[in-house]
Amino acid sequence: MFATGFSRLALALGFAGLLPFVGAAMATWLAPVAWQGVAINAFLAYSAVILSFLGGVQWGVAMSWPSSGHDVMARLVVSMAPSLIAWPALMLHPLSGAWALAAGFVVMRLYELSREGRQPLPAWYQRLRTLLTLVVLICHAAVIWRFMVV
Template sequence: MRATIPSLALWLGLAGLLPFLVSVSVAWLAPIAWQMFAIEAFLYYSAVILSFLGGIQWGVAMSLETVGSTGFRIRLLLSMVPSLIAWPALLLHPLTGAWVLAIGFVLVRFHELSLHGRAELPDWYQSLRLHLTLIVLASHALLIWRLWGG
């Protein structure tokens, strides 16, 4: 049985997709000067959101895990990984950075699906994150295609 995603969480999640969708659209459709700006904006926003996903895990560890438990340690340690992927990705060539960020989103999703990753999270969170991650990854694929000369 699937839990219903709270409407506020759904609307905020969808709103969080707008910068991805707008910037990747501009990267394809606008004059070249705007395309370069949009590519940079996309990558920076992607890094922010990837880091935000790590912050969610840190918050869960602090508020719902028992201090010192395996879940607490794993969640705290892994909560830092998205930021440690996102920041260096911004220092790379945009094509490489887009790949690194996309891989970061996949890794976060794998963690969210793991036994420790999904523990302590509400049922609706998995459904929301699945849909948001698919759109984020599709946006990354479009940007990568554009950067490859699409």
Template sequence: MLQASRTAPLAWLLGAAGLIPFIGLAALVMLGDARWQAVALQAFLYYSAVILSFLGGVHWGVAMSLDREGSHAFNSRLLVAMAPSLLAWPALMLDAQFGLLALMIGFLLIRLYEAQGDSIARLPAWYTALRTLLTVVVVTTHLALLLLARL
């Protein structure tokens, strides 16, 4: 595992704890009793949508804290901050397989945005390292459920 930053151990702990529902619910969908699989899949989708929306909120906060109101950086970051919610909400209304795919793409896109130079300059190094690890696990759980749906 990537080493937790000495300046943000609580963030690393909370980030890891945030993976428990992804891993636990995906395991329940794949290995659980048939009576619980559909419930676990719905819970997974809802949790995924909430977390994706939360990631947009991070960038709203970055814009308010670090960018001059009305500047190009401020306006573009606010627009990007809204995208995860606008993707996550309709994903909940799609067939589960398409919802999983849409949410997974959302996690990948927000991480790609965070990997751009403009974002790297505004985000702490511990955050980008943490987000890389979390994104790998989150995308892997989505991918595992998508592959299971194809079987």
């Protein structure tokens, strides 16, 4: 699945990047009540940062292409979408913000899987992103569910 040293490092770093998602999502349920709000805010902030990071990946891909044609310009536009979803999501009610951020992760993953979005990305990256996105969405579901049982 992840054959090269580079992709193994990416896998390890990707899993390390999941720790704040998993830890904060768990804390929204298990922390003392006084800390659960802090955990929710921390979760949303980290989610916004990582969603914006995914836009940065697309910006980097666009910059690595030699031409300035339609594909590059389209990818540059797509690269801005995550931060334009993430930042306003932090100003919403936390439940609405969690939904917006989850939707942003879905939209980015669908773009990466599209014909245009997957072009220069290696197969190991696609597998890694699918796995990471699945865990991120499960964590979002746990935080959203927390609001439903309060």
